Amino acid sequence: FYVIDYFNLQSAGGSSPSLLKENVFSYNAYTTSPAGSPDGWDRGRGEPSIARMILRPDRPGIGLVDGDQKNFGEWTSIHPLPPEARKAGTCSLSWYEAYNIIGGSSHRATYVNVPPGNYTFRAIGFSGADEVGDQLTLSIKIHPPFWQKMWFGPAVAAAAVALIATGIFSSHRARSKRTLEKLRFQNALEKDRARIARDMHDDLGSRVTFINMSAAMARRDIDGAPDNARRHLERMSDSTRDLIVAMDGLVWAVDPTHDTLDHLASHLARLAGEMFRDSQVRCRLDIPSLLPAMPISSDVRHHIAMAVKESFNNILRHAGPCEAFFSLALEGDELRITIRDTGAGFDPETGARGHGLDNLASRFREIGGNCNIASSPGVGTCILLGCTPQTLSGKKS
Secondary structure, three states: OEEEEEEEEEEOOOOOOOOOOOOOOOOOOOOOOOOOOOOOEEEEOOOOOEEEEEOOOOOOEEEEEOOOOOOOOEEEEOOOOOHHHHHHOOEEEEEEEEEOOOOOOOOOOOOOOOOOEEEEEEEEEEEEOOEEEEEEEEEEEEOOOHHHOOOHHHHHHHHHHHHHHHHHHHHHHHHHHHHHHHHHHHHHHHHHHHHHHHHHHHHHHHHHHHHHHHHHHHHHHOOOOHHHHHHHHHHHHHHHHHHHHHHHHHHHHHOHHHOEHHHHHHHHHHHHHHHHOOOOEEEEEEOOOOOOOOEOOHHHHHHHHHHHHHHHHHHHHHHOOEEEEEEEEEEOOEEEEEEEEOOOOOOHHHOOOHHHHHHHHHHHHHOOOEEEEEEEOOOEEEEEEEEOHHHHOOOOO
């Protein structure tokens, strides 16, 4: 059996009189009914066994009879506050609860939806009429949920600002990356154009000039020295054939469909056959029949082709009648190219290897590869070229 009465609302400090009217519970026509409620109160939710007004000498209260303490109920009342309560800012609401103790039953007091704050729970025992027994006072602090704590709002605002800043930074970074890629593409395009212009001027231009000079000398000697004219025409024929090979190499170098390892191997094998044809050098090739279509940047592909061509040209010019060996293979993660001959060779200590081999080493350093040259007089020369996948793709390691 529970009795609730003595509702008291005070402003901060607790010394002022109650701000509520003296009798919170008042009678109406249905107050004494078990299903009734005090005047001005609305009853809802579950139905305890009995909830009715309790008649006391000084003031009425509300009593609830619930033997097994499993039922629950809800009563709601709205009371207007006086002006001084609105000015107080902080108020405290207190009430008395009294219940009898029946042996063998479970006794508990439950409060739901209590807002965060500091509370004091007081329990007073009565052993008879107006005989006060033991008392229990318990301070209770209800902590607010994390979303109601003071740091939550600033933390959410800071997280939102950080998220927006991250989004802006990511967007700016993506735009910068696209701009950088565009600039890199334009730079690579300009480098390809400059390389093509340089090759056309240095290689094709010199060959056309030689053909033009040979034609002029053949025209000069055609009547007075037919044999000389014939030799000039033969040189024109050879130079024209070399010009066609050079043009084919230039077209191959600028064709993006050839930017793979298998196309590079096929081009180098064809280049060896064309350069050593009708020469005193017998060239042997060792190239795998199946190579992966590993992507190679056009710039790196061009440098590799020019380095191999320079090596072949050095054999034709300096090695004399001999055998040449050309091999290309993937060893682990590295592309290995070997060019070896059994010709005259040279002494590296004398520094007589010429500018061609120096240019060859320079080409490979430019693309981030490695170049090793070994030679001995009367034994021959061996050139080892190496490139990593990063080098082949145009990324210097």
